[in-house]
Amino acid sequence: MGIPPSAPVSVGRPNDDRLVDRFGRAATDLRVSLTDRCNLRCTYCMPAEGLAWLPQRNLLDDEEIIRLVRIAVRRLGVTEVRFTGGEPLIRPGLPAIVAAVAALEPRPTLSLTTNGIGLARMARTLRDAGLDRVNVSLDTIDRERFTRLTRRDRLDDVLAGLAGAAEAGLTPVKINSVLMRDVNSDEAPALLRFALAHGYQLRFIEQMPLDAQHAWDRSSMITAEEILTALRAEFTLHPDPAERGGAPAETWLVEGATDPSGGPAKVGVIASVTRPFCGDCDRTRLTADGQVRACLFATEESDLRGALRAGADDEEIARRWRVAMWGKRAGHGIDDPSFLQPARPMSAIGG
Template sequence: MSVQVSEGLRGPLVDRHGRVHRDLRISLTDVCNLRCTYCMPAEGVPWLARENILTTDELVRAAEIAAALGIVEVRLTGGEPLLRPDVVDVVARMAAIEGEQGPLEVSMTTNALRLPTLAGRLKDAGLTRLNISLDTLQREVFHSLTRRDRLDDTLEGIDAAIAAGFAPIKLNAVAMRGVNDGELTDLLRYAVERGLELRFIEQMPLDAGHVWSRPEMVTGEEILDALAQEFMLTELPGRGAAPAERFQVDGGPSTVGVIASVTRPFCGACDRVRLTADGQLRNCLFARTESDLAGLMRGGGTDDDLAQLMHTCIVGKLPGHGIDEPGFLQPDRPMSAIGG
């Protein structure tokens, strides 16, 4: 490790509620090649200025410092991370970082559109796992939902990830009433047939248009009820800090997960911290404040200064996201600008 963090700052990132943070989500870009209705409006959102995006050296420095503070996994997100021109180099340099507990585990969340040309190179660079977004198997629904006719490309990307040898591969599907709630079992069947783990996600208030409505949200309980019509589900123990409740499908080995962030929040075990593409540290997906890591870094801050900022950011983390609280306010940034 090339960074120099003082011994007194090398302790783990622990908040006031005793949660130890081991998972860093890094957004490589806010740009995306889809326009999913639950993320951004049809015309898109203003992209960050190029000069505000963290350079690869800055990303690596931040990850090295985080690794010195107990981070063991880095998840690369976006926008769409595969749109970053040097994404393979970013993966290779992240995978080479040695933390306090060994090499960082580097994973990625993607829409898969560029995987046919990049999957093999990413695997060779050290990427260990992939989470791929797939909300529907119907071309017309995909086109309406993403405002792009790219379902075939997405499915080709999934096949490329399988061929490259990634395992496990997780598919993420946001359940939406009147959109894809009629094909939940079809999505699970698709995943089971290919040895992939499907994870259904409750839609969260992170859309750029701020039109999210709780009554219109498909709940985790509704998802499980729909799946139980065709599959035998057996809950698996040992969830730990994972966001998904996992269930064995028809006796295994396949599993399915449900991420019920709204109706069954898992904030009490959350171990995640996020770094936006423009270098803002967020201690919660729904945080209303950010810590300016980029400003400190570009202003000459030392490695100790950056480590202290990370500690301070985590100490200020609230006990929960507060969606059910009367004063809840949706974050100003949409999901595409925060990073998953």
């Protein structure tokens, strides 16, 4: 079998090895989905019965993932790698993948986004393998709500995972929370009090149109401004003077609170819908089945798995990746009347 036909030549692309696009951005942050499967069934992500998972033969194996990350780091200027899912902790080869990527030169910063189930058991192993830090998804600290939201009674496991990550040194331990109207919309202050008490860094994320059911409705979404209003009712917040750069979260300093290092405690809001930060986006995404996505909300993908398995060398893979990112759009277009939700849900795209 020969190498599949190359993508069209990128007209006007500069002679730049990095993952640049037509709007002057360069992708240095790689999100790698290790699986589309998950051991929770969060109501805003997938139906109770789950989804039709990707066939095993379509998934990149451990060596293919490591090779693609190596190409991204050594040839394309990637400096940060985040492993996502689905739920990445259920990938059997995760520690070996982390260790291999941590051994690269130059060494990228390594992080993991997880629901926290199993993290207490794996935190030390992952830290020893080279993982730097974790983000744990937690939308409520109320047991009944957690069970209703995730369709699983696993709150204790998540809390243990957070504690285990902190103990292992996977810091700063960050919590990602999504608020939903008439579900947990009253819980912003409680979540922040919990995070401050345990030395975690909390980030609220506006609910995005990435659910498998395509039931997202902007009118029912809790906005960043609503979240900040709820927090300011109990806390005094000051804008964070630190440079935000390409970070997705706007952050505020919480008056009178400190983090475990002794610095000011922070809370963040990722307002992907109402305060988009597309102009500073520095991310490129690799799905579990080897597709490059230039944007979380992209409706098109570029296949690297096919070229990889057909014998393409590293430079050909790198060239295809550069072409894919050159075509990145200026923004996600959620406010455009023509916006179409991606066919793949978040669990299949990877965070």
